[in-house]
Amino acid sequence: MALPIEAHALIGDTHSAALVANDGTIDWLCWPRFDSDACFAALLGEPRHGFWRIAPTVPVRRVHRRYVRDTLVLETEFHTDAGTVRLCDFMPLREDTPHLIRIVEARTGQVPLHLEFAPCFGYGDRTPWARLIPGGVSTKAGPDALYLSTELPLRLEHSHVLADFAVPEGQRLAFVLSWHPSHLPPPRQPPDPFLTRADTERWWRAWALRCIHESPWRAQVLRSLITLKALTYSPTGGVVAAPTTSLPERMGGVRNWDYRYCWLRDATLTLLTLLDAGYTQEAQAWRDWLLRAVAGEPDELQILYGVAGERRVTELELPWLPGFAGSRPVRIGNAAVGQLQLDVFGEIADCLYHALRHGVCSDAEAWDVSVHLLRFVERNWDQPDEGIWEVRGGRQQFTHSKVMAWVAMDRMVKTANLRGMRGAQVEHWKALRAQMHADICARGYDARRNTFTQAFGSQSLDASLLLIPMVGFLPPDDVRVRGTVEAVRRELCQDGLVRRYHTHETRDGLPPGEGVFLACSFWLADALALMGREGEARELFERLLGLCNDVGLLSEEYDPVAHKMVGNFPQAFSHLALVGTALNLSREGGPVQQRSH
Numbered sequence: 053m054a055l056p057i058e059a060h061a062l063i064g065d066t067h068s069a070a071l072v073a074n075d076g077t078i079d080w081l082c083w084p085r086f087d088s089d090a091c092f093a094a095l096l097g098e099p100r101h102g103f104w105r106i107a108p109t110v111p112v113r114r115v116h117r118r119y120v121r122d123t124l125v126l127e128t129e130f131h132t133d134a135g136t137v138r139l140c141d142f143m144p145l146r147e148d149t150p151h152l153i154r155i156v157e158a159r160t161g162q163v164p165l166h167l168e169f170a171p172c173f174g175y176g177d178r179t180p181w182a183r184l185i186p187g188g189v190s191t192k193a194g195p196d197a198l199y200l201s202t203e204l205p206l207r208l209e210h211s212h213v214l215a216d217f218a219v220p221e222g223q224r225l226a227f228v229l230s231w232h233p234s235h236l237p238p239p240r241q242p243p244d245p246f247l248t249r250a251d252t253e254r255w256w257r258a259w260a261l262r263c264i265h266e267s268p269w270r271a272q273v274l275r276s277l278i279t280l281k282a283l284t285y286s287p288t289g290g291v292v293a294a295p296t297t298s299l300p301e302r303m304g305g306v307r308n309w310d311y312r313y314c315w316l317r318d319a320t321l322t323l324l325t326l327l328d329a330g331y332t333q334e335a336q337a338w339r340d341w342l343l344r345a346v347a348g349e350p351d352e353l354q355i356l357y358g359v360a361g362e363r364r365v366t367e368l369e370l371p372w373l374p375g376f377a378g379s380r381p382v383r384i385g386n387a388a389v390g391q392l393q394l395d396v397f398g399e400i401a402d403c404l405y406h407a408l409r410h411g412v413c414s415d416a417e418a419w420d421v422s423v424h425l426l427r428f429v430e431r432n433w434d435q436p437d438e439g440i441w442e443v444r445g446g447r448q449q450f451t452h453s454k455v456m457a458w459v460a461m462d463r464m465v466k467t468a469n470l471r472g473m474r475g476a477q478v479e480h481w482k483a484l485r486a487q488m489h490a491d492i493c494a495r496g497y498d499a500r501r502n503t504f505t506q507a508f509g510s511q512s513l514d515a516s517l518l519l520i521p522m523v524g525f526l527p528p529d530d531v532r533v534r535g536t537v538e539a540v541r542r543e544l545c546q547d548g549l550v551r552r553y554h555t556h557e558t559r560d561g562l563p564p565g566e567g568v569f570l571a572c573s574f575w576l577a578d579a580l581a582l583m584g585r586e587g588e589a590r591e592l593f594e595r596l597l598g599l600c601n602d603v604g605l606l607s608e609e610y611d612p613v614a615h616k617m618v619g620n621f622p623q624a625f626s627h628l629a630l631v632g633t634a635l636n637l638s639r640e641g642g643p644v645q646q647r648s649h
């Protein structure tokens with residue numbers, strides 16, 4: 053069984069990513085793209101589903117991990133009685149071929165090590181044929197091939213590649229793994245893995261230098277931004293929600309989803325964060341991705357796409373994989389693709405409006421797309437939808453969806469103002485905006501309990517309601533907003549952290565039970581800050597920072613009873629929310645203040 057989620061660290065090359073556990077095992081790698089089949093899938097199953105391990109054969113007294121400062125180059129140090137050995141893992145920024153490099157450095161003494169390289173293509177379904185060749189080993193199955201090159205003599209046992217070795221003190225040894233289509237010969241290798249490491253570190257440092265954020269939390273913010281950059285598919289600017297599929301929202305449960313796609317919601321929320329942190333170029337690339345992806349008829353708009361804008365992401369179950377900690381089914385693809393989620397229209401309008409305000413160039417195309425999408429909102433805003441949480445139990449009149457439909461109308465009015473437009477069209481949008489506002493306040497608010505509710509007429513609460521003041525629907529000192537924040541704290545918090553909703557109460561089509569949702573917990577800190585309750589906001593924020601693992605990464609959810617991370621990892625939504633709250637707490641005019649104006 054794989055190690056806990058939090059025992060993992062991320063490496064990547066902005067096309068794909070791998071997870072490295074703190075025992076020296078790579079147990080997740082999809083090549084050549086984030087959403088390609090995994091060649092190491094032991095994370096969701098057993099060793100036979102593919103892994104690559106380099107680790108001491110003597111007892112390890114202590115493991116210490118870190119990223120090399122301001123980079124995505126990982127170092128894992130194993131302290132043993134025989135000495136200390138350091139394993140350095142990274143993926144060089146891609147030119148043509150995907151590579152993953154592991155370097156073993158003997159710090160002190162001479163530690164006996166064992167290498168086991170056992171890929172299994174097709175998410176652990178296709179054992180490859182392995183062959184020793186000069187300078188390494190070649191493995192192939194179907195369309196995929198891997199070439200592992202090293203100076204170390206390797207041996208083959210069935211399809212497993214093995215080596216027992218030790219590196220003399222002060223010396224180092226490199227392994228370069230490359231993917232290539234099986235019908236082509238092994239690709240050209242990086243000329244010198246040690247120089248490639250230096251180049252990769254330089255590239256990430258130069259990227260990190262562009263961060264203009266200054267606060268007591270700069271290190272955590274930068275780690276989150278580097279993670280968001282690593283989750284960006286650089287050829288197109290699309291951002292994946294996470295590099296994994298099916299890490300469970302409840303251990304042993306069925307809430308297991310594939311996040312290796314680009315959600316309009318998650319990615320549009322990235323934009324303000326990137327702009328605020330100084331990454332205008334990335335924000336521009338994302339805006340362009342968005343305009344390309346949503347081009348076409350608005351009723352054909354999807355809430356998620358492949359990283360290059362692909363529309364087909366059919367959900368399938370992989371029955372041969374037992375799942376992380378027995379959490380079945382393992383799914384690839386995502387059926388949420390076919391859902392109606394009205395909030396997305398508000399998020400797009402908000403994102404384009406703020407891009408314009410920040411000087412990310414305005415063009416006729418962005419305006420035409422926005423007008424087109426708004427017509428759809430006008431026709432459909434009163435329809436039930438699946439909502440921000442993508443419920444699978446049927447559509448409802450979710451209050452948050454309606455608020456975001458209002459946001460779509462509001463940002464169009466504001467964009468029109470910025471563009472100096474007047475006239476009947478703008479007046480019509482203003483009238484509709486007022487009508488929506490009145491309707492939401494009448495039907496989505498429970499005066500008896502002084503709280504907005506999850507859906508019109510429902511008794512349930514929902515953490516998405518914390519966003520009401522943040523998107524500017526009502527001011528933070530409005531009595532209904534205060535009441536809602538208090539109700540969420542009272543009824544949805546567990547051990548001070550926020551659940552999305554009560555899974556036993558909401559008709560989400562799934563058996564109840566999941567962790568607290570980390571992004572929602574950051575939103576509570578944002579709402580408190582906006583209400584002037586800085587001390588409480590900071591306290592909650594610091595607590596949430598304490599949930600990051602040893603290398604600063606967060607999953608989607610957290611199990612406050614087992615004290616374990618749950619859900620896909622690392623998750624963009626959680627890291628976005630972390631950066632947003634740091635910005636809100638460190639200065640006036642952070643994302644929350646900006647979005648609400």
Ligand SMILES: OC[C@H]1O[C@H](O[C@H]2O[C@H](CO)[C@@H](O)[C@H](O)[C@H]2O)[C@H](O)[C@@H](O)[C@@H]1O
Pocket residue numbers: 293307309310311315317318386387388440441442443444625
């Ligand atoms: O809980 C059910 C749904 O869970 C996933 O959706 C969640 O992840 C998305 C990506 O980060 C996020 O945008 C959404 O708000 C979350 O609820 C899953 O992808 C869905 O298929 C599933 O129905």
